[in-house]
Amino acid sequence: MKIFKIPIIPYKSTFVGEQNTLDYQAICIFAATGFFLDDDTFFKEQKVLRPSNTYQIENNTVVSKNTYFKWHYSPVERPLDQIVQEFATLFETIIKEQVGDKKVILPLSGGLDSRTQAAALNYLKIPVSSYSYEFTDGHKETKYSEKIAKVCNFPFSKWEISYGYLWNCIEELAKINDCYSEFTHPRQMTFLENYKKMGDIFSLGHWGDVLFDDMGVSDDLSFNDQVEIIIKKIVKKGGIELAESLWNEWNLDGSFKDYLKNRIITLLKEIDIPQSANAQIRAFKSLYWAPRWTTTNLSVFENAKPITLPYYDNRMCEFICSVPEHYLSGRQIQIAYLKMRMPELAKITWQDHRPFNLYNYHWDKKPWNIPYRIFNKVFRILKNKKIVQRNWELQFLGEENDKQLQKWLFENEKMQTIIPVKLINIFYKNFQNKDAVNYSHPVSILLTLSLFFKNQK
Structure with a gap:
């Protein structure tokens, strides 16, 4: 018998269970957001031990679980x-x-x-x-x-x-x-x-x-609006489109959007901090995003x-x-x-x-920040060179990057048995010819899945 006390915000994941059956629903959420939700993994039988819990594990199976901390909002007024x-x-x-x-x-x-x-x-x-x-x-x-x-x-x-x-x-x-x-x-x-x-x-x-920091919402924000805010925060550009395409390809029941929303509703209800929407959303992010x-x-x-x-x-x-x-x-x-x-x-x-x-950042608003914005824009124009701002621009753009990207997306027979080349090609072509910003995330997810499937026995 092994005992695991998982921190409130764990710095590493602790897995339990076997790697047997692919969890397609979980992978769809990964495709939409870039991370697995709650205790999900790539496999139905394998789970991640949840934060703020003490577990007893025997023979790679959870025997007991006890929650020792629950996020709350108990403000103590002081200067x-x-x-x-x-x-x-x-x-x-x-x-x-x-x-x-x-x-x-x-x-x-x-x-x-x-x-x-x-x-x-x-x-x-x-x-x-x-x-x-x-x-x-x-x-x-x-x-x-x-x-x-x-x-x-x-x-x-x-x-x-x-x-x-x-x-x-x-x-x-x-x-x-x-x-x-x-x-x-x-x-x-x-x-x-x-x-x-x-x-x-x-x-x-x-x-x-x-x-x-606060979460940028009113503390009396309704529960339903909190759900929508969280979905908006966690879903990446192009993520829903990729997730829905995979969901349909794998013939999963219902709709992906409904599945994602119901998962968020269930998890947010478990937190239960009615006094403060900011505290509740922060708790959600700390439990599931961090x-x-x-x-x-x-x-x-x-x-x-x-x-x-x-x-x-x-x-x-x-x-x-x-x-x-x-x-x-x-x-x-x-x-x-x-x-x-x-x-x-x-x-x-x-x-x-x-x-x-930190002494004058309050002035970062119109009209006081306009001179800097004008200067910055003129500088970029005079420099006459596109400024790289995002990771994928370094990784996916250019001839040599494209050769490597195509190799991993289209030369992996293991992935093609699960995700058809036709679907992969749609997102690759959309990235290349339609909207690189919107389709960079789906392409990055497909690249990651290619490595995952390659390493499976």
Whole structure:
């Protein structure tokens, strides 16, 4: 008998059961959203152990399950300054416990989560080696990260993700993440060897942006409207079209849209936080999106070095349940923390609100942001070069990329026994000739499924 206590937000999936029968309904949801929902896997008999539960497992079968935490909204009113102090103590305690005296590898961006980590690591005087990357022909995003590293006196590495970066390592990636995420997202695959030379342990800022912000809705939003919001958030462009095509090809009962909606309704009802739609949607994302989407590619980092995630800590989840929503909206807590711990970091441009920083980002609205928008547009016109903004542009566009893509989509006999070439060709042609933005996700899913079926015995 083995006992598994699954964290509130697990950093890896724990599987139980046999890999026997393909679960076509689950694969359709994967096609629509890019991740598997709840405890689904590629197989009907195999499941993922759910967050916040303690399991007894014997002979690869669940014997018992006990829920030890349920997301809730129990706000305790107190001043923002007090909440920021509570966050500071908790956040820094978690980081210190997680990394000890090891040298930390810190990915940096122009956002708030990694910047908040940088402030904490600097305050705790923990040795850090930092890095950031940007796309070839993309925005020069590393300039913000480099400024953060300089203020903190962290060694900094600047890297570039090149065209076709995935093809040389795609089969290795398939083994690392078991094809539970589409392949255009784990850009960190490019730098696996670099990581191994940088330090002892990762400190990753995943999920801070969800926990420390509102969900952009009114707290009295109706249950039915919450369902629609969640579906809109999780479904990718072109995802429904691919899912429905597979659903019909496999002759599944009913309609895919109804199946997806009923699954969301059932899962959202289980959460049951009637006081706050924001808290309920955040809980949904933390239960089902974080473990099955965000967590999946953490395995790539872990393939190089051990990982830690301060925002994933159980205590952080419990803390969030006590914070009034009006303090979570607009990232107020992290912003106030940065101003308190390292004002110089708060003065660096916030990438999502460039050219504004944490002291003046409120001006990122008309008419005050118009001069920057005009300047930015003129700069792009004068540069006369398309700026790469999305992963798939590096991976799928261009002659050499297309050769590799066609190879994986059309030269896999195992996949063609389950997904006919005619269907694959429709989405490939639509990507090439009709709407690359809308059909990039379906093509990426089909590429991922090709690797999955190739690896099946």
